Amino acid sequence: MSTHHPPKVAGINPPASPPEHTAPPSSSPRRSPRPAEPAHGCAGEHTAHAPVPDATTRTVDQLAAVQDRLACWIGDLTTLHDLTERLARAATLDDTLQETLRAGADLVGARRGLIALEPTDGLGPPRMIGLGLGRSDLGQIETLPQASAPYGRLLDGLPAPGPGPDPAYRDRDREEITHSDIPEEDGLDPRHREVAARLGYAASYAVPLSTAHPDRMGAAVWLYDEPAEPTERQRHLLGLYLHCAAEHIARQIALARAQAAVSTVREELLPSRLPRVSGVRLAVRHRTGSRGGGDWYDVLPLPEGALGLSVGGVTGTGPSAIAAMGRLRASLRAYAVMEGEDPVAVLSDLELLMRLTEPARSATALFGYAEPAARRVVIAGAGHCPPLIVGPRRCEFAETTLSAPLGMLACWEAPSVELTLDAGETLLLYSDGLLRRTGEPMDRAFARLQAAALRAGASVGDDPDALVDQVLNTVLSDGRADVDSEEDVVLLAARF
Known part of the structure; x- marks a missing residue:
């Protein structure tokens, strides 16, 4: 097996290493250099090993930190507003699923993804929609047993894994499945690793699609070309977006079912x-x-x-x-x-x-x-x-x-x-x-x-x-x- 490579952090704001430098002493108060942003992309709490600045410098730094945090929040809200506006313009179920995939890919820094729509009430309509994946690619993923597919356990309601730790479960409260380095991950189904190698993705991040109603509608998966995983900030933004998207998808499912029922009744009358x-x-x-x-x-x-x-x-x-x-x-x-x-x-x-x-x-x-x-x-x-x-x-x-x-x-x-x-x-x-x-x-x-x-x-x-x-x-x-x-x-x- 090849040497293990630490996973990259994918997304719109990758972490940066703090620059190495020294600040010359000065008798007048000056703003100290801003430390590197944390992994989530917004300025936050940090520790400094420089000499303790005076009260004026601390005030300036605090105001700068607050300003950076506000700017980050405003940017996130603007991004979510634009994405939900695009979502609202989707008129059909397939258009809504495609828009959800595109927006999620932007938020978590992925190029490809898929949505497996499989409502737990069994009334359908079943769908498999891909972003950057052809029909043959989706067909290869569908050949995997559901428990081995990157989204399978989400459709099953995330049953408890077998003995031993499962690295794919990052946070059970959030009900997500993260495979940050598929070629090097232990305990992964060989068939999953084989399909991933054939399709050229090295990491995946999957979340369920559900509304306030306890029944799940399906799962969404985003695929990375290299070992990677979304940051905490990206997961938070994606969760906010999917809360809105899932409601829109549920309405489109209800509409598709009603149209199918009307069409069936009408055809049966002829x-x-x-x-x-x-x-x-x-x-x-x-x-x-x-x-x-x-x-x-x-x-x-x-x-x-x-x-x-x-x-x-x-x-x-x-x-x-x-x-x-x-x-x-x-x-x-x-x-x-x-x-x-x-x-x-x-x-x-x-x-x-x-x-x-x-x-x-x-x-x-x-x-x-x-x-x-x-x-x-x-x-x-x-x-x-x-x-x-x-x-x-x-x-x-x-x-x-x-x-x-x-x-x-x-x-x-x-x-x-x-x-x-x-x-x-x-x-x-x-x-x-x-x-x-x-x-x-x-x-x-x-x-x-x-x-x-x-x-x-x-x-x-x-x-x-x-x-x-x-x-x-x-x-x-x-x-x-x-x-x-x-x-x-x-x-x-x-x-x-």
């Missing part, structure tokens, strides 16, 4: 798969808005080989709109089974139900009764965008009757239209969110959709999945498209 019906091929694409909207789609097999096609959406966003969407879609399915051959009757029944059960809402809907063998579709719409017919010889919007959305009038009724499609033609049903996400006026958005369908229809052949993918990519690929829009997007294709 068909998990499209049915197989002779004479027609189906494809659908659905994108949920940032706040979760109330758009739906449905494909329902009906008696005698018929098919019910519907798209629509309720006003509003969030969980209440999603719940209303689920109720309306379920009701529409029931009415379609009973009166599917008459789309006007289906939407009339749905409108009556809305006035009785959802008086504060309105909704747009389009329902079509399709007979694939005859390539015949009877469509009725309530304030919804007209379908688009795409084929080798035409690409045009169907001329449906203009009508008000459901819930807007005391009694809704509008005539239906009958469409006859040629062999190889595709009927596209879509939500108005597809048009709104373009950021253009509606007339230009309609023209954009038609042009995208025309180009796609000529290039993808008879594959409806390729058709909807190309239409979406073309319509939403422009820089004006708002990818973070609250608008849902639904695009349903039925090729006869």
Whole structure:
């Protein structure tokens, strides 16, 4: 084993050795040379072996020490203020974790680090975020048994170590794990030493991520290229920063969980798969808005080989709109089974139900009764965008009757239209969110959709999945498209 090297002290204020000098005697009071700063980086108490100065010199030195201490405190507060301001601007969980890593690296004087997010309640979301570490590097660290990883025992709640002293535990009250010299440290798992050598780090400093709630969210680790460890001042500043960062991370975790729950419920309210019906091929694409909207789609097999096609959406966003969407879609399915051959009757029944059960809402809907063998579709719409017919010889919007959305009038009724499609033609049903996400006026958005369908229809052949993918990519690929829009997007294709 190589000769032991004393660990360096890493950070923004490394300690300095006091200069060797002598002061010439003087009859007049003069300020004596300031001693070197202690390891924590701020001026503090010290002892001097010089002759005892007079009262004036002692006063000047005391004032200078107080001034240095105040300047140090102001600098620390300014640094923490700047770092927390950057943290507050992080909008997502991953951005928050990355910002926490960067700020911690600045505070403890490291270049690389990682955060292992593993909430103890088991509800996730699990994350492994690296700073200066690639996916392969993180993968190598993850191959270590959790007890051997630099953060593992923090995730386990710092269980008591085995017999004998453990040099990694510097302060049990602070619950931190410090490996100041991994190549020379006794008792370290050889696998940990091997991964550290492969990735090129020689020291690590790990602390837990936790809030006032007793459950831990995870652990943060910063890695040093050479043997080193943070100073007492750096540990104190990092602790103050992580107290704020952990609260922000906890809020982002709660938000991510809520969004995931809403998305799961919403997806479960929509068909998990499209049915197989002779004479027609189906494809659908659905994108949920940032706040979760109330758009739906449905494909329902009906008696005698018929098919019910519907798209629509309720006003509003969030969980209440999603719940209303689920109720309306379920009701529409029931009415379609009973009166599917008459789309006007289906939407009339749905409108009556809305006035009785959802008086504060309105909704747009389009329902079509399709007979694939005859390539015949009877469509009725309530304030919804007209379908688009795409084929080798035409690409045009169907001329449906203009009508008000459901819930807007005391009694809704509008005539239906009958469409006859040629062999190889595709009927596209879509939500108005597809048009709104373009950021253009509606007339230009309609023209954009038609042009995208025309180009796609000529290039993808008879594959409806390729058709909807190309239409979406073309319509939403422009820089004006708002990818973070609250608008849902639904695009349903039925090729006869």
